[in-house]
């Protein structure tokens with residue numbers, strides 16, 4: 165077993181770390197305060213090929229392996245989790261399903277411009293009444309000549325109103341008493357696809373999250389992704405991949421909070437000493453470091469399994485997402501404790517990290533859903 169990164173993986177990590185610290189981190193606070201979409205930062209990342217990281221070069225991507233992808237997302241999240249979630253969603257749950265399930269025509273039409281950074285992608289599964297219970301969606305598609313006509317409402321759409329292509333799950337009928345669900349690729353400019361509201365969130369505020377309305381949206385039949393009735397397979401296999409992205413993002417937030425805490429503990433004096441000399445602080449830092457390293461290893465393990473096409477990748481992706489997201493919340497809470505009252509102030513970065521971390525145990529499947537996926541996997545084995 166070799167736990168060392170390859171030279172190429174180290175190069176990816178180092179170059180993205182430099183870009184993220186110089187071009188993304190200094191803008192993070194302002195963009196968060198103003199809920200400003202980070203177009204400029206994304207343009208820079210697109211130039212580096214990071215909007216199609218796991219996409220082969222023949223389709224305009226950077227051709228990274230999943231381990232490099234995880235390392236890159238960690239570095240971006242360390243600088244700004246809002247930018248990281250935008251990148252993670254377009255890569256993991258839009259580009260990747262088109263690569264895995266798309267026809268050659270769909271790849272040329274949608275994957276190439278996505279991977280080349282000409283547009284962003286979005287993923288539309290959740291609805292107001294269907295979050296964890298994803299198969300309970302009401303959005304439906306009715307066949308009409310060479311088209312499907314879609315109606316419904318989608319919630320929590322990252323990149324809503326900004327994306328050039330939306331991967332939308334909709335019911336196309338019933339099969340053996342169960343809803344038959346199919347996946348569609350819908351262009352952002354399509355008539356009837358509109359932003360019905362923009363969420364004003366606790367954290368990751370520079371990433372745009374919307375509710376989308378679909379009113380008589382006409383989609384050509386050739387835009388069905390993965391064939392009729394395979395929508396949940398498309399969605400859940402995309403989420404297996406997306407959860408590696410959210411785990412990486414969570415490691416990045418935790419690492420950032422940890423580093424701020426180490427610096428603060430060395431600078432801040434109490435009772436005539438830097439607080440780093442007190443064991444109460446030292447033990448907190450030790451636990452934060454140990455658990456963040458464990459989260460990183462579990463995440464890279466899931467990514468390496470994906471690269472090896474291992475059949476248990478989904479279970480490992482869920483373990484990584486569960487552990488890394490819970491850890492990010494714990495580390496950020498401890499980082500605030502170390503900062504004392506200052507940690508509660510917007511003058512200090514840990515306040516933002518704490519807010520940014522909160523959603524990681526919820527989106528792309530709550531911690532409770534990850535436990536369902538993991539336990540089903542164990543019990544089936």
Ligand code: CAA
Nearest residue numbers: 289296298299320321322396397400401478527528529533
């Ligand atoms: N890969 C491929 N196919 C899969 C799969 C996987 N990992 N998991 C399940 N499937 C298939 C099953 O084989 C099944 O197909 P068949 O009917 O042909 O057998 C179908 O999908 C349905 O599977 P289940 O019967 O297991 O489905 P379920 O209703 O019991 O649900 C669940 C299982 C694990 C609870 C699932 O609903 C789930 O993961 N829920 C959470 C959804 C989620 O993560 N939502 C986040 C949305 S994205 C987001 O957060 C917004 C954003 O932009 C960031």
